[in-house]
Amino acid sequence: MVAQDARRFLRSRVRPLAALALWSLLESAHTFLGGYGVARALDDGFLAGRAATGAAWLAAAGVGALLGGFALRGVFAGLADLVEPLRDGLVRRAVRQALAAAVADPAKAADARAVSRLTQQTEMARDSFAGLVLTARSFVFTAVGALVGMAALAPVLLLVVLPPLLLGLAAFLATLRPMAAVQRESLDTEEALASRVGEAAGALRDITACGGGAAVAARVEPLIAAQERLAGRLAGWGAVRTVALGLAGRAPVVALLAATPWLLGRGITAGALAGAVTYLVQSLLPALDTLMAALGSAGTRLLVVLERFCTPPAPAPPRPTTGPAVGDGPAGAAAELRGVTFAYGPHAHPVLQGLDLRVRPGEHLAVVGPSGIGKSTLTALLAGLLTPDRGVVLVAGAPARPAAGGGPDPRRTLLPQQAYVFTASVRDNLTHLCPGPVSGARLDAAVAALRLGDLITRLGGYDAVLDPLRLSQGERQLLALGAAHLSPAPLLLLDEATCHLDPEAEEHAERALAARPGTLVVVAHRISSAARADRVLVLDGTRAVCGTHDELPARSALYRDLVGMWGEEQPVAPA
C-alpha cells in the first residue's frame, strides 16, 4: 500500500525530480574536482616542481567547492517542489479520513488522532522525506562524482575500491527489509502493550479490589517479554548494519592503502593515490555516514507515518441492537436512540446496551425500572449531558449535545430531582429558560396551568426576591415546573422532578406539562405517573420493553411486579 502510493506520488513529480537530479549533477562536479584537483596539483604541480600549476589545480578544486554550494542552493529550492505536495496530499487524506469517520458516526467526539495526523504527523512526514531525499541524493551523486573521478585518474583504482564498497552496500541493503519487519513488529507490540497497560491503569482500583493483579500481569507480561526480545533483535540488526557500513566506508580505504605498493608498481602516481584517498575520506565516507543516520531515524519515522496514513481506518464495529426500535413509529421522531450503549468508564458494566427507542412528537412517555437501572442515565443521554459509547442519540433529528455557550438548550429542557431555584425575583426564576422577555399573560397562563397562584402570592408576587433556603423541596419543584412549562423547548425531560409533591399535585403538574405543546419524557416515581403516560418504557437490566400501561403487564414480568408489588399509588422505584 505504502509502496504503491509512493510510486504514484513519485510518478506525478517527474519535473521536480529531474530538476533535483540536474542540480545534484552539478554538485557531483564539486566531488569530482575535489579529488581530481588534489591529484593534478601533486602530480603536475608540486611534485613536478611547478608550484604555480599546483596552486592553480587547488584553486580549481576550490572553485568546485563554490560550485557545490551554488548547486546545493538549487537543490534546496527544488526540494520544496517535491516535499510540499507530499505534505498537502497527506493533509487532504487526513481531512478525508476524519470526515468519513464523522459521517459514519456523527455522535462520536472528534477523533484526536485526526488532529495529530493533520498537524504533527504531516510535518513529521514532510521533514523526514526532505531529509531522506537530501541524503540519498547526496550519497548517489557523491558516489558518482568520486567513482568517475577515480576512473579519470586511473581506472585500476576502481578495481581496488569497488569490491569492498559494493559488498558493504549490498550487506547494508540486505538488512533493510528484515530490520523494517522487526521494527514494525516492535511498534505493534509497543502499541498493544501501551493499550493493555492503559486499560489496567484505568481500572487499578477494581483490579485491586477483586484481587485481579495476577490475571492482569499474565496478560501484560508476554507483551513485555516480546518487546524485550524484539529490542534484542533490533539491536542485532543494528550491529549488522554498522558492520556493513564500516565495510562500505572504511574497507575501501584500507584496501587502497594495502594495495599502494602494487599500484605504485603499476605506474599509478602518488597524486592519483592521494586523489583517491581524498575521494574516499572527504566525500564518500561522510555521505555514507549521513545516509546511514538518515535511513535509521528519518527512514523509519517516514515509513511508520506513511503506513498510518495509507492504511484505511478500521470500520466502525457493528452496532449491537436488541431488535426493532422500542416504540417504532413514523419518521421525524422528537427524540431517538439508535443502538445506544453507555457505561460509566471503559471497564464498567454498561448501564444501557444496544438500546433503540423512538419518542414520537407530542408523546408523553414514562420511564420506569428499579433503582439504579439507568433511568437518569437515559435522560442525561437524551439531554446530551452524556455521550454514548456506541450508537447515536438524536433530538429533533440532530445529535444530542450540550448547548453551545452553556446557555439553555433550545431543543430540550431537563428537570432533575433537585430543582434549580436561585436568589432572584420569582419572575426570573420562572422565565430563566426563555430566550426573550415573557409577557404577563403568558406568565399568568403558566401559573394558572400549574396552580402556582397561592405559592406566588405567599412569596410576595412576581417581583419578590426569593431566598432558596427558605423554600421547601416541594415549593422548589413547583417553581422549576413553572419554568419548564414556560420554556420553549419542544422536548421536556423530567427526572423524578415531582418526587416531593403529593400524588394529587404531581398528577396535576404532569397533566399540565403533557398538555403543553411538545414532547414529555418523565422518569416515573409512582405507578400512577406511568399509568397517565401514552406509553411506558420499562428498563430491565440491559433489556427494554415499551408499550401502554394496559398492555405491558402481559409483556413485561418486571412491570407486572412493579404494578403488583407497590400498588397504584406507591413509588415505582423505592429509594
Ligand SMILES: Nc1ncnc2c1ncn2[C@@H]1O[C@H](COP(=O)(O)OP(=O)(O)OP(=O)(O)O)[C@@H](O)[C@H]1O
Ligand atoms: N456518575 C456516575 N459514575 C459512575 N456510575 C454511575 C454514575 N451515575 C450513575 N452511576 C451508576 O449507573 C447506574 C445507573 O444509574 P442511574 O442513576 O441512571 O439509575 P436510575 O435508574 O436513575 O436510579 P434511581 O432510580 O435510583 O435514580 C447505577 O448503577 C449507578 O450507580
